[in-house]
Amino acid sequence: MSTRQLKLGALTMGVGGPGRHNLWLDPELPADASVNIDWYIDIARQAEAALFDLIFIVDSQFITPGSPPHYLNRLEPLTLLSALAVSTRHIGLVGTLTTSYNEPFNVARRLASLDLISKGRAGWNVVTSGDAGTAGNYGRDEHYDYDTRYGRAREHVQVVQGLWQSWEDDAFVRDRASGRYFDPAKLHALNHKGEHFSVVGPLNLQRSPQGQPVIFQAGDSEQGRELGAAIADVVFTHAPSLEQGQAFYREIKERALRQGRDPEQVLVLPGAEVFVGDSDEQARELERHYHAADHSFEQALLEFGRSFGWHDFSQYELDAPFPAQALEFARSSFFTVAKRITDRAVSEGLSLRQAVQASRQLRPGAFVGSAETVAAKMSEWFEARAVDGFNIYIGHPGQFRRFTEEVVPLLQERGVYRREYPGSTLRENLGLRIPRNLR
């Protein structure tokens, strides 16, 4: 067995209504899955039984009538994860919280609380929010521009991590014999005064068994990658192919090294869609079948606008050349994705209709085949250092069961995946060091 081990996350996607695959039509999925705590608990326990490292909750604080169904009606990530914390024992609990519309003091407290409640299993997916309309829910006319978003993100994380060091590890003595409860000398204010935040501290929470929650990061621009290399324990991304995965993997580790970090302590975890069948052919059949249930082209066109700040593409001729000027509307939104789509459309001379079709096929890395094929392909990506593991998209319950019951044992046989949890905290399971308390 190699010492380096594949990491697995479970990411619930699109369970809240019509849209991709029209998942909600699957009779095995509760129709109200996106707000159904019993379903989440069930998924978390299934993932835990398969020794997954973590369950990963994405987020958005903005909806329009055109929003992806996943976001129309869903539980706030940390509220959800706290309920999962006491319903599981080993699995990590990673929640997305935006640095653009949350106070660092509140973020620090909520995550530290989850970390204590879960006995050291909390993680924070740091994002800056791509939906420009989010601003309107927080008293702002416009979303922050990229430099401000990422400047805030960097400083935000710094403040939060500073607050997590308010109490030294041995500050709470709690010795009844001597009557000594804590050592006031081991409580430290932060006194942070920066460009975006000023926070006095200290935080009113002790450290957890893993020291601090694990930091994840998702955001793919130059600024996003630099942020990830600087602060992330784990970078969440998409890897369309093994080669692109390898390139991104190398890049993140090099960036981390340049920032003076140990590259082995920065993991890369792309999302992965999996279709397991009895044979490769049957799996492809299944995939086609599910895609046939996809939403209409009109709906796809609407959602296509999301990366461009919910720009209305129905105003353009579908079969004329792609309207490249629309990229301007993506400036404070998902610019990285929008630029990739636009560049491709222009260089390949696609029409709007073709660009929309192409982006529907754009998958975050799909593993389609028999359990043997999927396990072999995942191992290959892992051994080739295209990934340190995968965030598996949970959609169809039957598919997730096939993954945990059929693919996982094969990964174990191949020696790339654990047979038991190596530790009791998320950090231990991911092979990450406990950050020292610097005070």
Add this chain to the structure above:
Amino acid sequence: MSTRQLKLGALTMGVGGPGRHNLWLDPELPADASVNIDWYIDIARQAEAALFDLIFIVDSQFITPGSPPHYLNRLEPLTLLSALAVSTRHIGLVGTLTTSYNEPFNVARRLASLDLISKGRAGWNVVTSGDAGTAGNYGRDEHYDYDTRYGRAREHVQVVQGLWQSWEDDAFVRDRASGRYFDPAKLHALNHKGEHFSVVGPLNLQRSPQGQPVIFQAGDSEQGRELGAAIADVVFTHAPSLEQGQAFYREIKERALRQGRDPEQVLVLPGAEVFVGDSDEQARELERHYHAADHSFEQALLEFGRSFGWHDFSQYELDAPFPAQALEFARSSFFTVAKRITDRAVSEGLSLRQAVQASRQLRPGAFVGSAETVAAKMSEWFEARAVDGFNIYIGHPGQFRRFTEEVVPLLQERGVYRREYPGSTLRENLGLRIPRNLR
């Protein structure tokens, strides 16, 4: 059995270290109770077994070396309550969130999530924060003055309740046969633009089985009482005597009536400290015994400063007349309490030492005696309409057990307390109507 029934809440206090009663020395209490989720679950289940309406979590986001020990190291209320939601089935879950340092969109989402996770058992204790130093943790040099604090609070609650009406009750059809998931016409933006907040909405969460979380309010100034009468389903307060309780009770109901509300739909729930003994004499003994374990005068002097914005009273002569000029330091802090203390000290000619001693004895309403005596006194207060129920302070585990095992059955025999939960939501149990969705 009278139809009007006594309400009971469980409020954990001072379990996080030295201070009043030095509770942590009680060998029955885990030394780390304030951050120990297993202890909280245990308490919640005990309270639920005794048919309590709710568990109530107070809060503060500010500590200094002089902070009450209760706040030095404690879980964030809603993160805690979400873990309790899936560990209990009937009991209400009420968390304190300040309107001064939280975005209404985030508050609306987190409480709506808790409400769905608990299947309709969430409550929000609306406060404006009395610790002026909190401002420093949120990028402000000074805490808001009273008018701003309460102006924000009023508008904040209005926005949150508006967001809770984003989706009509029957918006989610989820009919697999027709392929109809939801009705877009039943999703409503808020478009709030006010003095303190502007929030576009809509919220990405459906309504819960109780429609909306129950609103509690705590804050005792003229502005605080007016806010409570305007927006609260339940007012949390202190009642030093039956007569003072009656006066406050009448006042709140009258204020509610003047604001056009049904006074029966605004409950008054003061905190209550309980000491149960085998006899009245033994209970008084017990009380003296616990008080003997109280912290030192020096510590009491420090904590006395809290209401006055953590003003340092050690600079004054202890036996000279009370330094009434200190009241100025309470302006943006707990002014109502500080003024009450100052007025009394001046009118009774107390020294600083006497004022501190008097405030140590100031109790939120203590019920001391045999189980029979306590049950009789509580019933008397309830029948005399001094209260609609009590928020029982949980401290010594043995005392809480005596309350639930000995006092509760007597309250039941007297016909003032339920023998089973009347409903499945907090609103039903409290006898509160489900707010109609106004869209």
